[in-house]
Amino acid sequence: MHRSVLAVGGHIGDMDLSAGPTLAKLVLEGANATIVALTPGERGHPRLSPAEYRQQKVAEGEAFATAIGADFMVLGYSEGFLPDTDDVALELATIIRDQQPDTVITHWRHSSQRDHEHTARVVERAIYLADLPMDHELPRHAVRMLLHTEHAEDLRDFAPTSYVPIPDDAFYRWVSAIRHQAFARGETDGFRHIDYYTALMTMRGCQAGYPRACAVFDPSGPQVSKLSA
Template sequence: MKLDILAIGAHPDDVELSCGATLAKEVSKGKKVGIIDLTRGELGTRGTADTRDEEAFNAAKILGVHSRINMRFADGFFVNDKTHQLDIIKMIRYYQPEIIICNAIDDRHIDHPKGSQLVSDACFLSGLKKIETFYSDEEQPQEPWRPKVVYHYIQWKDIQPDVVVDVTGFMEKKVESVLAYKTQFFDPNSQEPETPISSKNFTDSVEYRARNLGRLIGVEHAEGYTVERFVAVDSLFDLK
């Protein structure tokens, strides 16, 4: 399946929290969008891996993405090594995305920068023709593929973005997809232990962080990204 955008997160809900509105906007414009979760979030304090699977499925339906899979890497313990890189390379070559969006380059949770670097390295290696991979039980090796650009979304830490996307009109769908993770976020009736992301302040931050970025570029809501190379435009008039 050829995708326009492939969004990758270390845990189910990373993508929704960080670039959900961007994905919903691109889906509304007819772009084919997919999500890959590296782990099932099985070390999460609240809920279980099974509940996260169900929540991720429901969130994907809300966003309208065309594909969502889970790599089932070990939550908290996956590493950026050859084995994991090859697993990601296979998926990049299978989906052939023009754009990949992945975890923050630096963050509170150790899996986020690990996932960020793993995906970034795999994107480069995926373009090397002497690395041979096979998807599933196919007999022919996959063709090399390298996305045109890799963007990193912003998570817990307030990293200064290089690119800011106007997502006005798509925050409601983003918030709905986030709240599909019922076990993870604020619920005054929950008997689960409190975590850094289960507070009302955190849930509210999904809205107010997007509103603040929007304020800075003169729109209602926005999502920010860092990029690994210079952002190039054909004309200064392409910049808002």
């Protein structure tokens, strides 16, 4: 059972695209979901200043989370400069202790984006620290499942172990929400992100025997999981 899920991305929008359909599915099945962005992703607009784009990205991230029925947080690190340190991991571990997620979803370990690779390492460290006995005001928490989601910039050596079927109601909830993000529409870098992830879900669905599916990597071992709440 997946009663609570935490999706952690390097930038606002990373988990919205790659894990968003899975989160929408789980929310519709009764789970609680929270999206955490370690940085706003504020340096990716060709015309807006980082301060201006940060404001836009935060508003878009909040709107997306609300539209799929999730909560949203963004931490105070800067795009391109996310450190892979215990300080970041401890901050995230506190969120894990507070939110008590059964499942954590994050980036794959290898990426063309350094922030993504740092996020994957920070998440693994945070999961360990969240279950470590400490002098902490919040109780320790053991995450039951860690999943690495499939992101367009994190494809090196990615080989799925599980497929999450995405029903129509979750897919259309995701599409309705994600189309309000400027970068997802391709307005910042010209890449048609929504088309890409829609096609990816169709392809993974063909492999898994569903109309649509999202692929994930489970470090605990190969399986084909329906991942339901």
